Amino acid sequence: MSPALPASWSLRLALAWLATFALQAQTAPAPSGPQRRFALIIGNDQGGEGTRPLLYAADDARRMHEVLLRLGGTTPDDAMLLINDSSDDVLTALAEVERRIRDARQRGERTTLFFYYSGHAKDGALRLGSTKLPMESVKARLAQGPADMRVAVFDACRSGALTRTKGVRKAPAFEVETDATRAAKGLVILTSSASDEDSQESDAIGASYFSYHLVSGLLGSADQSGDGRVSLAEAYAYAYERTVAATADSAAGPQHPTFSFDLAGNGDLVLTDVVQRREGLRIPVEAPAGTYFLIDRRGVVVAEITKSEAERTIALAPGTYTVKRRLPDRLRVGEVKIVDGQLSTLDEAQLKNARFSDDPVKGTGLSTVYARHWSISATGQYQAIFDAPTTRGGIFPSAPLVGGEATVHNFFGRGFAWSFDGQYGWSTGAVASARLGTPATYRYSLITVGTSLLYEWNQEGSWVPFAGARLNLSLMSREFDDALFPRQGFTTMSPGVVLGLKYRIGRSFGLVARGRVHYLLYNVDETKNLGFAEVGLLVSYEFRD
Amino acid sequence: MRSSTLLSVLLFTACGGTWSNRDLEFAAALPSRAELSSKLPTSASSAQPLTRRDGLNAGDPSQAYADTKKAVTDFNGLLDFFLGVVDSVRSVSPTSRSGDSRTWGPFAAKDAPGFQFQVTIALVSSDPQETFGWKLQARKLGEQAWLDVVRGTFQASAETVRKGMGQIEVPVKEFRDQLKIDPAFAQLDSIVIGYVTNANPKLSTMTFTFAAGNPGGFSSAGYASRQADDGSGAMGFSLKTLDPNTSRLDIVSRWRTTGAGVAIATVAEGNYRGATRIECWDTSFKVVFFKETWPGGQESGVQSACVSIEGL
Numbered sequence: 001m002s003p004a005l006p007a008s009w010s011l012r013l014a015l016a017w018l019a020t021f022a023l024q025a026q027t028a029p030a031p032s033g034p035q036r037r038f039a040l041i042i043g044n045d046q047g048g049e050g051t052r053p054l055l056y057a058a059d060d061a062r063r064m065h066e067v068l069l070r071l072g073g074t075t076p077d078d079a080m081l082l083i084n085d086s087s088d089d090v091l092t093a094l095a096e097v098e099r100r101i102r103d104a105r106q107r108g109e110r111t112t113l114f115f116y117y118s119g120h121a122k123d124g125a126l127r128l129g130s131t132k133l134p135m136e137s138v139k140a141r142l143a144q145g146p147a148d149m150r151v152a153v154f155d156a157c158r159s160g161a162l163t164r165t166k167g168v169r170k171a172p173a174f175e176v177e178t179d180a181t182r183a184a185k186g187l188v189i190l191t192s193s194a195s196d197e198d199s200q201e202s203d204a205i206g207a208s209y210f211s212y213h214l215v216s217g218l219l220g221s222a223d224q225s226g227d228g229r230v231s232l233a234e235a236y237a238y239a240y241e242r243t244v245a246a247t248a249d250s251a252a253g254p255q256h257p258t259f260s261f262d263l264a265g266n267g268d269l270v271l272t273d274v275v276q277r278r279e280g281l282r283i284p285v286e287a288p289a290g291t292y293f294l295i296d297r298r299g300v301v302v303a304e305i306t307k308s309e310a311e312r313t314i315a316l317a318p319g320t321y322t323v324k325r326r327l328p329d330r331l332r333v334g335e336v337k338i339v340d341g342q343l344s345t346l347d348e349a350q351l352k353n354a355r356f357s358d359d360p361v362k363g364t365g366l367s368t369v370y371a372r373h374w375s376i377s378a379t380g381q382y383q384a385i386f387d388a389p390t391t392r393g394g395i396f397p398s399a400p401l402v403g404g405e406a407t408v409h410n411f412f413g414r415g416f417a418w419s420f421d422g423q424y425g426w427s428t429g430a431v432a433s434a435r436l437g438t439p440a441t442y443r444y445s446l447i448t449v450g451t452s453l454l455y456e457w458n459q460e461g462s463w464v465p466f467a468g469a470r471l472n473l474s475l476m477s478r479e480f481d482d483a484l485f486p487r488q489g490f491t492t493m494s495p496g497v498v499l500g501l502k503y504r505i506g507r508s509f510g511l512v513a514r515g516r517v518h519y520l521l522y523n524v525d526e527t528k529n530l531g532f533a534e535v536g537l538l539v540s541y542e543f544r545d
Numbered sequence: 546m547r548s549s550t551l552l553s554v555l556l557f558t559a560c561g562g563t564w565s566n567r568d569l570e571f572a573a574a575l576p577s578r579a580e581l582s583s584k585l586p587t588s589a590s591s592a593q594p595l596t597r598r599d600g601l602n603a604g605d606p607s608q609a610y611a612d613t614k615k616a617v618t619d620f621n622g623l624l625d626f627f628l629g630v631v632d633s634v635r636s637v638s639p640t641s642r643s644g645d646s647r648t649w650g651p652f653a654a655k656d657a658p659g660f661q662f663q664v665t666i667a668l669v670s671s672d673p674q675e676t677f678g679w680k681l682q683a684r685k686l687g688e689q690a691w692l693d694v695v696r697g698t699f700q701a702s703a704e705t706v707r708k709g710m711g712q713i714e715v716p717v718k719e720f721r722d723q724l725k726i727d728p729a730f731a732q733l734d735s736i737v738i739g740y741v742t743n744a745n746p747k748l749s750t751m752t753f754t755f756a757a758g759n760p761g762g763f764s765s766a767g768y769a770s771r772q773a774d775d776g777s778g779a780m781g782f783s784l785k786t787l788d789p790n791t792s793r794l795d796i797v798s799r800w801r802t803t804g805a806g807v808a809i810a811t812v813a814e815g816n817y818r819g820a821t822r823i824e825c826w827d828t829s830f831k832v833v834f835f836k837e838t839w840p841g842g843q844e845s846g847v848q849s850a851c852v853s854i855e856g857l
Contacts, residue, residue, distance in 0.1 A: 437705025486637050524565045
């Protein structure tokens, strides 16, 4: 391993080299055949023993796969996406890609392989679930690969000793060596962080910082030259700057992406072409200079474009986006709709002034709606037992309940909430056994505690539907009016499902209608498979920054 | 597969309790003190000292009422002694269940260190009526075999398991040598309590069978109680006296809800065997009529002042 250079030096050297390479590329003989781009995209949230699951590695891979198909000149047949697959699967897929590359070269086509990995790396190996793939062997395989150009991106983590802080998930340092292997030819390797740093994921953006900014750059944010094409140099510079800036204040400390290369003027390094598809948003020359944030319907900033004098194009996928430009005293906010196959033009006149308090996203441009936050609720509900009348008058009575709950939103990733609740219920009942003659009346009380894993849709909207699974612990007791009979109790753990809809009132308050259905096992007199349903109303308050 | 098994184990281990409708039927089939005890009306006025001069006159505190009250107290005390354990056991849920039986215990016997006890009840027949058999058993710690201390049967009525007729037996002879018991108690061979609770009045009897050679020379003795829903009732008992003419009296006391009652004592042992004494008392438990039929017997008041005991 070569001595580590200061990070700023690394960036300068990289850009200097990339500029030189670009010059060489212009002067090198033009390839004789058409260009063919292959991609092998790997994402794995699981790192096996000694690691904690990542939250966004698979999502990062999906986003990279999507942008390469849309803008990277890769056809669906030439792009392979492996999510949570094993090392054998990766090697098999790599062999298949290499076979296709060799076939393409035999036909005289100029070939590029884009290899992307997002997941754990530890002890010198990529960790794919419970399987391992030695990084040296991957590196050697790529170095000796048949493609004319090989671009490898590793966004990896290695350690299980992750330290969670608010909104940030630390990831271990990336271990792929940044020392160039001169024997290889036509290989560029980008890494998410230096070898002595942690790579980080963010709950707020729902991605790793590096992959998020790299994808954003490939959409056009990184097109500093304004030529409508994002080169490797531009993409790396953009991802580097944004990743360092975004992580500078994090508890884990700043994260510096690195690169290594061994190239000899093999060809073009343009990664995406944002104008050829003519789909997305054009920010015309006359638009005011500044940084534009493009926010999707989930509240996620998908691209940031710093516009100066020149026109800029961002290759957004079809959909509706919020556009925000920040001024010293206010915001300019509007909405644009990107139609399939069309290039929309931003009209400054359609943007409206907005106060900072009405910012659709705050701070660094990251959604707070999707940031992890707490909410508390007061509940009132009714529990009905699924117990057909029997000769003994049923087993459990139905009852009203009151209680409260606390929820951590976006805890297991964007949209996934973890909730804890407790209720108290009371009622009266009677054991109407024919053998007892006079019914044995009793006072019934019920305490339930539960935890739910929920998924919430449309968190930024007024109506937020949610659904999930719940584990419930019920402690029931009854006290008979007839002193002849002892107090009885029953405790049961029961799984169930939850379905509900929240209506936001203002920024923090909400009204929630919710239903639950649970299995209920009774096993004292006999074993009976019962169930219960709960319908309720909640008033919630969200603690959001 | 492993996770589903784990979930099943979790659900089953986290599930359980005492919530049982069927338990209520078993609990109701066990006899209770409240159901079988005799209830003699009392009032504040009855708290006056029952002193009497020689002889008895109308207006004096009723001795027959006092004797009856003592008999009722003794009868209820014995019920408490035998059924108190059953009642306290029933105040908690069974320790174990099978389809047609319930078991409470074994518990450590607080009053008899080194012993433990249990109560079991089982449905032994359902035709024509449900019949239960139950036992209060004890044993020394470390021993396997249980000794029956109290055992009973109960046949429920056709309408409800709360009412019916049953028998409770205390087989003293069977455990006299194995368990530590009071010397006075050891003079008995058995105590048998019979009861009918699905009739009005409810009936209960208590019969003591004495061991041969007991110091008192008794063979058997007992109580008989009837208790109507309206509070009226009757109690039959025997009374030993120091008078050789009336050394044992068999007494039947009957009373109304108001407290007024009549006691008829028949001389069972003594020189005046077969003679009787009638004593009536009013709602303030004072004599309104008194008559002895043996030679030299006394009479006071008018018999028409006696409360009617017809039907009791």
